[in-house]
Amino acid sequence: MSGPAAPAADPGFDPGFDAGVDPSFDPRTGEQHGGVPHTAPEQVAEILGRAQGAAPRVAGTSPATRETWLAAIADALRVHEDELVQLAGEETGLGADRLRGELAKCAASTVFYGAVAAEGSYLGASTEGIGGDSTLSRWNIPVGPVAVFGASNFPFGFGVIGHDVASALGAGCPVIVKAHPAHPRLSVRLAELVADSLDRAGAPVGSYALVVGFDAGLQLVDAAEITAVAFTGSQGGGMALVARAAARGVPVFAEMGTVNPVFVTTDAAADSAGIAAGFVGSFTLGAGQFCTKPGLLFAPAGAGIFDAVRAQLRQVPRAPLLTAGIARGYRAGLAGLARAAEDAGAEATDTSLDPADGYAVDPQAFLVRVEQLHPGSHPGSRLLEECFGPVALVCEYEDAAAALDALARLQPSLVASVFTGGPGDPESAEVVARLLGQVGRVALNAWPTGVATSWSMQHGGPWPATSRSDATSVGAGALDRFVRPVAVQNADPAHLPAALHPDNPWRIPRRIDGRLTLPTA
């Protein structure tokens, strides 16, 4: 399964490889190790047909049944942990610790989405008399087959398995995943495990499938059978999907890359070493390939935070990026940032790269001033774009108000962090209030890269951080993306779905005659 090494100076699979295959590269060496053939159009059509056939049967199961399916997937992931971590390491270059952690979290979140489904609030069940003998009942139904476009950077969290797949299955929708080309062999193996787990757990044939290749992905987006699309990745990729699916009104839930600002108040900057260490740890985590990476930190001038960041960075080892394309993008991005910072007179760290070992790069940081952060004014505008990889900016401010104004000019982000001196910090309230208008989540005295899978998580943000600011791709709300409400007027109570049956067989919260009611204990 091993092939020739790609040219070290510009590793990539563009030239000379089979156009009908996603080749598998080891980012640590740049070597190819086999690949996975693309799914042919007629196979994709068959997969779509099976998903459509499965849709009413998946929708017709109880949430508690789907909870058992998801538990079966989680079990399989745990049983095959060593094999999966090994394979993921070969295709992502992410370390074994990180991968073990991600896989464990993925298994736990898969179970969580089953519990959210079984709890039943996502069904939005409501029934009432509306005068005379008339009644009205409303509940949420699954939308139908969902296409998931996974991310390069979370081989377990967002893709063949993970948040989108588990929340869609939990909501009662068949899923077809388009494999990310960054890890094709892992994708195929994971898909085998998921399909096998679902099969053993009794899920209908067609509940889940994988397709490989760019054209297969487009075929999904264009297919009449697909009723919703979930995407995690770049703004360019997400926006292209949104535009393509808009023609037939299919919602695309695209979670895209953002800058994710951090604001350090004057009080908080007293711990400049702690802030710098935490910042470096967060923006170099996973070689900076997190959609929640903090890309820009505002800190009061004179606290020495940038110098501390630079000192910390020297301790961070080189790390491989996920793909040759990402490595190229990082180099181009770094060069742009260096120019923007230098043109404007800012201090820049060394941006030279050693292309000798796979896709490995050095982490970097740049110092900028508030005045440079003006969108639209080249080259300053370059400073406001996400650069995927282990690089971040530090903006030292003299005047907190000016820094807040600069924050307001940033593109919306998924998340922001605020470091304060504690509840009594006079700057804290205004910073949080301002940021809430621009992000999906504000983390206080915590770095943005930690994303809990829980009832209260919001992993989303105003456009263009995501295509749908009302949605989240992590947390209990993730199921809401894949259902739509329907109402039936004057239904015979015995013919209502279980969610609204008078006996409440699923024991879920419901709204009866306008009053929210909880299931009796």
Added chain:
Amino acid sequence: MSGPAAPAADPGFDPGFDAGVDPSFDPRTGEQHGGVPHTAPEQVAEILGRAQGAAPRVAGTSPATRETWLAAIADALRVHEDELVQLAGEETGLGADRLRGELAKCAASTVFYGAVAAEGSYLGASTEGIGGDSTLSRWNIPVGPVAVFGASNFPFGFGVIGHDVASALGAGCPVIVKAHPAHPRLSVRLAELVADSLDRAGAPVGSYALVVGFDAGLQLVDAAEITAVAFTGSQGGGMALVARAAARGVPVFAEMGTVNPVFVTTDAAADSAGIAAGFVGSFTLGAGQFCTKPGLLFAPAGAGIFDAVRAQLRQVPRAPLLTAGIARGYRAGLAGLARAAEDAGAEATDTSLDPADGYAVDPQAFLVRVEQLHPGSHPGSRLLEECFGPVALVCEYEDAAAALDALARLQPSLVASVFTGGPGDPESAEVVARLLGQVGRVALNAWPTGVATSWSMQHGGPWPATSRSDATSVGAGALDRFVRPVAVQNADPAHLPAALHPDNPWRIPRRIDGRLTLPTA
């Protein structure tokens, strides 16, 4: 305030009128009675600025406070009922009874949206520990200023006042309405009453405003200050707004015209006279200008339903349509339907029109066969499009399965009705199940034109019935369009918004550590 009558043969305001004015026409006569000047671009910009200024203050009020604002609007509508019904009659030609009923419903629904806001479930408040000392809290915040594009056909229900305005204000968003040109003088008067009521009730300056004119509407859609758009009207208009707003990621909740099929089972057809009378009443209600108008009725052959419909239609008086444009569209639509029906050998009623009295038209019905209902096959495809006005098709089927297949080929609709012989009707369950995949609401043994404003209403449907199948423009869920979730990690409980304050000052349902809890009595 009266002007020259428009040419009777083609009444309209295209030729010769002031381009900077929305003229007011009486549909009963075709005469112009003055008009309303368009809002100048700089005025629109001022209005937008005030709305943006008001947004944080409106968002910062309690839902119970906004409930009092909405109650004040409802009171003003009731106090001015006679004046408003008179004015609406002059510009819409809808009868006084219909208009009084619509105004009363509008006042009641305005109060209802206030109650929904105060109940607080729409806030989606949730808080929990996520390990260690970390906490995560999530709730919904208002999106900001909302632009509302009202409908021609519900001068009180959807526009300057009504569902969109009240639900947006209830959710905590300032509203700017673009007046529909079908009733400019009424729009101005209603907006005065709303603005005055809000002012007296203590709402911030900028909470509500009206703009007039097509260009002013475009300016709203393009304005950075506008964060969401609600539209009720034609597919053409809705889709144009959706496309225009997509460029900057602004959601457009467009509720558009659909065919709204009715299915009569074999058992139900025994009461052919009752079915026919109800159908005629429903599709000629408001001169057929309802987005929920039943445009196509499937009935078993041999029950004589089409003959009964034709007989009933002779009792329905001519009625004016809302505008010259709608009257022209109706005539063109009728001619198309007649051709489609005749070409295919179907029986057609007389389609001649008497253009002598304003915009008045006769109601019409056509008989078609199941085989004719094939989308894409001209001229049959014409039969599957909405024709706005008092016209409907009757499709007599020999084979219920073939009729169900034809149903599945229809464009999705807002609503469908099914008439059954009662709970034991063997056809009922499958028809309802099939229709739920294609509509937002299925009414059993009830006509689709009745839309209750209640907790369980779903007034929406799959694309292109609406642009957002997860949304409703009527019922408690209407507020959900105008909020988005945010999360704060590690907030000091004392700094959480009231929705999540430990004392639950608003007494709303909340999710605490994953468990939904109700306010104590």
